[in-house]
Structure formats: C-alpha cells, structure tokens
Amino acid sequence: MGESTTERVHPNVILAVVSLAGLAYAVLSSSVIPALPTIQHDLNASETGVTWLLTGYLLSASVATSILGRLGDMYGKERLLLFTLVILALGTLLAAVSTSLEVLIVARVIQGAGGGIFPLAFAIMRDEFPPARVAGSIGLMSSILGIGSGVGIVTGGLIVEHLSWHWLFWIPLVITILAAVATWRYIPESPVRVPGRVNWLAATLMTAGISTVLIAISETTTWGWGSPKTLGLLAVGLVICAAWIMVEVRSREPLIDMTMMRIRGVWTTNTAAFLLGAGMYSSFIVFPQFAQLPKSTGFGFGASVVVSGLYLLPSTLGMGLLGSLAGRVARRFGSKFALVAGSGITAAAFALLAFQHGHPYDMLISAFLLGVGIGLAFSALGNLIVQAVPPGQTGVASGMNTVMRTLGGALGGQIAATFIVNNTVRGKPTVTGFTATFLMATGFLILCVLASLLVPGREAREQGASLAREPALAPAEAR
DSSP, X not given: OXXXXXXHOOHHHHHHHHHHHHHHHHHHHHTTGGGHHHHHHHTTOOHHHHXXXXXXXXXXXXXXXXXXXXXXXXXXXXXXXXXXXXXXXXXXXXHHTOOSHHHHHHHHHHHHGGGGHHHHHHHHHHHHSOHHHHHHHHHHHHHHHHHHHHHHHHHHHHHHHHSOTTHHHHHHHHHHHHHHHHHHHHOOOOSOOOOOOOOHHHHHHHHHHHHHHHHHHHTHHHHOTTSHHHHHHHHHHHHHHHHHHHHHHHOSSOSSOHHHHTSHHHHHHHHHHHHHHHHHTTHHHHHHHHHHSOGGGSSOOOOOHHHHHHTTHHHHHHHHHHHHTHHHHHHHHOHHHHHHHHHHHHHHHHXXXXXXXXXXHXXXXXXXXXXXXXXXXXXXXXXXXXXXXXXXGHHHHHHHHHHHHHHHHHHHHHHHHHXXXXXXXXXXXXXXXXXXXXXXXXXXXXXXXXXXXXSOOHHHHHHHHHHHHXXXXXXXXXX
16 A cells, blocks of 8 residues: 555544454354264264364464464565465365364364464554554454454354354455455555564463463363363473473564563553463353253253344343444543443452353343453553553454453353352253352452553653563564
C-alpha cells in the first residue's frame, strides 16, 4: 500500500478487519467441541485420539502465538498477519476435506498457528490508532477471543445437528479468506520495527519445552497426575524450558527478551493471565456437559447439544457488552481496576454456581456474570501488557501473555476433567465432580484477584516501559 492510501485508512476499517480475523480463529478453537462424538463415530476413532483435535490446536497456538508476535515486531505486523491468515486458511481447508483422523489432527495443528492474529492485531492498533482509541480497540479485540469461543460452541451444535461436521470448517474458511483479502487491501504496514535475526535455537527449545509440558498436562486424564509418565514428561519439559531461558538470557538477539519479562507490569499481568485462564476456560466445556446430563441424575437439565450450547449465550452477550465499553472503563477507572473487578466478578459467578445449580436460570445468571467478568478481565490484560512495554515489543509481549493464559487454561481444563472423570456412577458424572470444578475455578480466580492487585498503576507501568526501551533496542542499534 502506498503512503497516501495508508493515510486514508480509518481506524474503524482496521478494527473491523482484525476483528473478523480474530473471530474466525476463536470460533475454530471451540466449534469442534460439540462435534467430537460425531467426528469420533464418522472417523472410527478412539476417544483419546479425537481429543487431539483440541490438544493439537492448543499446542500449536501456544508455540506460534509469541513467535509470530516477535516476527511481527521484526519484519512488519501487516505482513505477518497476512501470512498467519493464509496459514489459517490452508489448515481450515485441509480440515474441511479431511476423511481421516490423522489428517484432521494435522489440519488442527496448522490452524493453531492462527493464534498469532491477536498479538499482531494489538501491535497494529498501537502503531496506527490515535492514543485515545487504543485501549478500547484492544479491549474489544481481547473480548473477541471469548466471544468467538462461545459462538463456536453454539454454532457448532447447530451445524452438527443440521449439516455435516465438515461445515464446521467450510464456513470459517470463507471468513478467513475475506479477512486475508481485507488485510492485504486495507491494513497499512507499520513503520515501527525492531531489526534483528531469528534465534532459531531459542525457538526450538521454546517449542519443545512448552509442547512437552502441555502434552503431559493433556494426558493426565489417561495417565493420572502422579503417574511416572506424567511426572517424567513434565520434568523433561521444565528442563527444556530452563535451557530455553538460559539461551535467551545469554543471547544478544533473544527471541523473547527476558529483560522485558522481568518488568513488574509484565510478570504480574502474565501471572494474572495464567490464573484467569486456569479459572475460566473450563466453563466452555463444563457448562454444556452439565446441561446435557439427563434429569435422572438429579442435577442435569436433559438439554440437547444445541440447547446446551445456548447456556453460554449470556456469557457471550456479557463479553460483547463489556468489550464495547472497554475503552470507557479503561479511561475512567484504569485497566488495573478492570482486571481486579473482572476477576472478582468471575470468581463470584463460579462460587454462585458451586452452591446454587438446581435450576437452569442459576446457570444462565452465572453465565452472564462470567461474561461480564471475563470481558472486563480480557480487555484489561491486553491493555496492561501494551502499556508496560515499548512499541517495538508489543507483539512479542502480547503473544507471551496469550501463551500464559492458554497454559493456565490447559491446566484448569485438565483438573476439571479429572474431577469429573473421578466422580462417576454407572458411567455418568455425579454432581460432586462439577461442584469441585466450580470451587477450583473460584480458587484460581481469587488468586487472580490477588495477583491483579500487584499490577503497578499507570505511572509505574510507563516508567517500567521507559526503562525497558534501551535494552530492548540495543541489539538493533548494534547492527
């Protein structure tokens, strides 16, 4: 795009394009959940095998998100966003035409790389938007991750009931292609870059370490938390992660700048992201499962796949409402307040559900509170990270924050699955497993509130970002 064209692009156009891209990725992340039994039957797969449609996506997203964010800081956010959307489209096309579980898992791994959309979008907004528009736009984009996940559950159930599961991918493919074309046409290339080279050793160690830890966590329902396989794989993963950190610390051109990771505004926000993910991610799986259980269990609602997904609709509406108001909340009360309040409201929603879940409206009320709380907290996380680092590190810092939230979500989701699997009678879950899950989520979110209180205020964050600026640019200046 020429300079004159770039000047004519309105922020609303850029926001619409990146929001469309983020929505496609978020819907793909969850739409397969209600379709897992159907896919398992159609492809003659085992229950363990079909869960890799979620695990593979999670592994790829965890690794690719921060790496693509870093590459965007180095080579240009618009270029990397277009590349990411092309990869997402190819993975989605492969999934749509898949006729075997193995090919579908490969497609899901390719799709997971689309997680880079979010840190790249945050960086584009910071570079291109007027300062007054940045907080609200990042807040809305952050909420789209939660909104899209809820929409994915609802639409996934509808598609499975009325169409082939292949349409779970054909429809998002169209959206992804539109977003890619719009990115090429309308999003300007950012002038803010940090020259450098890719540290491939660090990238390899990071990929191996995080993937190994996530695989160990994802297999706990099969192996058990205390089994030698689980503990051994966790130990190997943590050792590799330690080696990765050592390489980064000693590198002149690190992939992930560990000096940045030590900034108080960064590590406290990342800690809160991990705890928030651990507390809230299980709701997208547990809510529909709870609602689908027959009334004969004494607590289930006997809902169909489609109706059970609708129990998440109030949550989606709540996230959409708070996402649209994120800018006003940030300007009036500050992002730290939004994170504390959002975590607290989400904790209250799970606590309410732990003690009161006898009627459908109990779940609907809790779901709306979850949407409000998560909407506040998600929008705050994106803004707090962006405010804590210099412009040249926006992509990589946002990417690592998303990774921390994903890691927390994997841990919380597997603990919830363990509670439910370990509390069954005649092959059906008992209410004890769900109550324990809601209490666990409440505990993680209370810890998230405490971690959020450690996040520095706006002045301290700006000072930390200023101090980080020179070390972050040193390698580029040396070149």
